[in-house]
Each structure stands twice: as C-alpha cells, then as structure tokens.
Amino acid sequence: MSLIEVSNVKKLYGKGDSEFTALNGVSLSISQGESIAIVGKSGSGKSTLMHILAMLDQPTTGHIRINGEDVTNIKEKKVNEMRNSLFGFVFQQFFLNAKDSVLENVMLPLKIAGVSGKERKLLAMEALREVELDDKAKNKANNISGGQKQRVCVARALVNQPKIIFADEPTGNLDSSTGTHIENLLFDLNKSHGITLIVVTHDYDLASRCDRQIHIKDGMIVEA
C-alpha cells in the first residue's frame, strides 16, 4: 500500500477572467521510505503540489489518500493532528524563532502536540544529537551560522518522528558545501530511519540524488 496516493488532483485559483489553473490533473503514488524530488520552474505548480501533499491546501477536485485514508474533506482538527504527527517541514528560509534558543525551536512541534516539558527536552536533545548540534542547544537561534540553522530545522522536522519530511528548497539559502552537508543529512534520515523524503527544488543535482523525480510543467506531470 502506498503512503500517499494522489488521484487526478486539480487546483484552481481565482474566479472568472482571473481564473488560474495551478494543477491540472495530477496523479501520483508515493511509497513509504521513498525519496522524491518535485522539480519544475517557478510558477510550474510544484509548490502547490507540495502544499496539497502536506495538507496545507485543499485540491479543487480530485482526492488525496494518506495511509489509505481519504483526507480531502476531513475536519480541520484531524488535519492539524495528522500534520503534527506525520509530517516534518524544512524550509528554504529556515523560519526559526530568532529570539528563542535552539532547543526551544526544536521542541516547538512537541509543544504543539502537547508533550510534557521533560519528555519534550529529551526528544529534542536526541534530535539535536542526530544533526550533531546538541552542544548548541542553549544558543539563541540567531547566533548560529546558516548551515547550523538549517540543521536545527532538520532536527525540528525530525523531532516528532514523522513519516514524511517535506523539504522546500532546503539548500537554496546555503553555499554548496554546507548545502551538501544538509543533503547528506536528509538522505541519511531517509535511509536509516525510513522517513519518506519529499523535496521541492529546481536544483537538478539535488533532484538526481532522489529515488524518483517528478517534473511539473504548467500544472501537469511531464516526462523528463
């Protein structure tokens, strides 16, 4: 059984003359433990596809199944719970809370999940060890380098032991050597923990490291 099943998803924005088709009938299936790259130019619809896969957005028509369950029209509370327990996010711009410590940033998903303070700390320290930043736990998120910031983000994406990590241009803000470091980290997690990795990128080097590449053009999947 596939982890995510997308069938004939369309996404329209706007109405009437300003109507714009972001996705025009996308179907795909992703299995547990795969690494997938969603590739395309900006405006191709690749971000919209990621948003729909991550349940941040609803398709206009079509269906999404996660673990066999149709999630297209489920309640907001359930959506929140699923996002919190199944997904991890890594963004190009990090989105760390600059004034909080590294540890607090990593603990955020657990705090949202309602995990108690003690366990929160334990799990977060474990995730930080995974990215080799446990010695920076007390530092303010603002006072570490860009590469370290993205490693903190990986730890944050990892801390709730997700099934899937969504990485939106994870190396876009980094120089090539730190970028490679982050890539290695993500693929390690993919291999060792069996976490499904869904990377949105226009970096073909990064894309080629994934098991599968999905090319998006004008809202449709095309052959490379």
Next chain:
Amino acid sequence: MKFTDILKTAGVNLRRSKSRTILTILAIFIGSFTITLTSGINTGVNAYLDKQVQNVGAENYMDVLPGDISESAGGILESSEPQEYDPELDGASMETISTDDVAKMEKIDGIESVTVYQSVTPEYIQSEENTKKYVLSPQNMAAENMKIDMKAGRLPKLDSSTPEIALAPGYAKLMGYRSESEIVGKTMVVAVKNLVTGEITEVDAKVSGVQDVSLISRGRSWINASLQERLYDTATEGLPQEIKDRAFAAGVTFTKGLDADGVQEIKDNLLKMGLTGMTIEDEIGMMKTVMTAISAVLIIFGVIALLAASIGIVNTLFMSVQERTREIGLMKAMGLSRGKIFAQFTFEAIMLGFWGSVIGIGVAYLAKLFVNSVVVKAFFDELPSFTLINYDILTLIVIIAVVVLIAFLAGTLPARSASRLDPIDALKYE
C-alpha cells in the same frame, strides 16, 4: 498544545517586547488607578456618613420645615411672573409653623410628640470665671435617644427643669479651662437681646458635657427645652402672642421601629399640610447623593481612560501579530489549531489587563496609606475617626474582573486575525 504552554508562551511573547508591554500596561494602570481611588474615596466617605447616622441614633426623629422644599427648589425655574393673591395661602404661615400646624401634626398617625424650634440667637456665652465673651449657636435637643459622641460629660436632659447645654468642642480651652472635663458642671451665662427693647439679659445655663467633633453638629451646642424656653421668652417679651408662637421649624418623634413606608406616610401627610419632613438619614442621604455623583463622574473618566487603553491593547497585539506572522504560520503548518492561537493572543491581552489593574490597585493602595495619614491629618483633622479612602475587597475584585474583561474583548480582534492567518500566505517569502 497544553493550557500551561499557551499561558507560558503568551507570557514569553509579552516579555519579548518589554517597552511596548510596559507602555500598554501603563495605560491600563492609569484607568484602573483612577477608578480604584475614586471608588475608595466614595466608600470611605459613605462609610463615615453612615457611621454619623448611627452616631446620632435618633432613628425615630425627623425635622419638619415649613413649605415644600422640593417644590421651592423647582420654583426657581418655574415662573418669575407675578402671581395673583390667594387668601388661602397666607404668606407668613408659609414661612413658619403655627400652633395650628403643631396641633394638626400631633394628630398624624405615628407621630408621638412635636417640639417646635423657635428662632433665638444668643448674643454671647460667657464663663463666670472669665471676662471674654464668645458667640454661641444653639441647637435644640429634640429626642432623648440621640447618640452624639461626647468628649466629656453627657447631653442635656431633655425634660430637666435645669437649663442645660452641651458645648461644641473648643469652648473649654478658650475659656481658660485646662481640660474638657473641668468645664462640665460649671454654670455659664448666655445673653439674649430683647426684640422689642433691645435690652440684653443674661440667663444661667449649666454645662452638662462637651461634644466630640462630628459632621452632624457642625460646631453647634445642644441645649434642652428649659434653656430654650428661657432664652426665647427673654428675647420675645413684649411681642404679641401670635408672633411669639411662630416657629421656624419643628422636631417630630414618631413610633420607634416604624418601617420606611410608615416614615414615608408621615412625610406625605406633612406635605399635605405644606410641611417637609426630613430624617437625619435624608440629610445624610443628600450628602451621599452629591458624593456619589462626584465619584460617578470620576469613574466615567476612569472608564474613558480604560477604553483608550484597550485601543492600546488592540494596537500592541496587532503589531505583535504582524511581527510574528511567520511564526504563527509555521505553528499552524505544524498543526497548531486556530482556537489555540486565538487563546494565546487573548491571554496576552488578559495578562496586560490583569497586570495593569493589579498595579493600578497596588498604587491606589499606597495612595490610600499616604492620603489617609498625611492629607487627612492636614485638612480633615477636626473629624476624628474619618478615613477619606477605604477599599472593600469585593469592589477591588470587580475592578480587576472588569478590566480583564475589557482587555479580553480588545484582544479578540487581533487574536481573530492571527487565528485566521493562512500558513501558506504567512510562509511565502518575497
């Protein structure tokens, strides 16, 4: 997210922008301080007035004045045009209480006795051992059961044939006595001028006691009927009987334990005769009404300050939502519900309101300590047992509750916009 985590996060967010938080709290503080202080003064003064009523004690006594006071007050506005003469309305009788009126009053249900107050202004009072003369303003004893605070001795005996006087405080020292108790039992002379001949005659009066200071007595000395009669007779000797009998006011005692309706009935009956009855509670009640009106105005100012402060809360939190757009978007992407984001922001507002009101009350409490010890000593020293400001716990709790409620309502606006943020929009990077 757990409830305690929501609270903690709200607290942390407030601490992150300290100056903004402090300024917002300051605005709330000003409003709640004003309200607390004003209600404290109101409570303090009203408690004192109530105590005064209890002190006087004559629950079954009322003053009766000629004319309808409420009508004459309204009359100022009514008409300045000349009125046609009506023989039924005898001009002079409107201003005084005649023996006829007294007889009628005695027939009213519930009235037990009527004492008339005939105007007599003594020329002076003088101690037998001192040559200095002092002005005296006498006040008729009307009821036996009055409870005037005494510094020494007792009130005059109402029905005693000995002319007695309870002096207002201060006379003893002026007349050269070492203490208030030393003057008790001494005989004074009170002088009156005869209205016909202008001749001054001295009348003996025995000092039965010295009063403590109070709002009710206001520097008047209580005299009994025996002294009053002697002074009046001396002053009016040679005047026709009809004029002699006229009184400027009367005192009425009614059945003890009469309820408010019964008292009102007596007042209504008096009003039909063109007379106004006023109990001591009525008189104090007028002072209370004035006091309450003044504090109502001040409290309205406080509420206006609070409303301005609540706009400050809205502004502060909107700025905070703006600054934390990404953070909010991220938390929503990670599965934080709208309700909890709403809760987090409204808690920030509630905390602002809570601290503002608590600090306001705290400073108002310090102000109470200062005012009661320094200001009262300087300006209200002649009123012992008077505390200008007094807080009662219930009022303070209500003030905190109301301020917190206002803060909460102000917070719902920015909290709503925060909870409605779309994570995709919030995390877009231009």
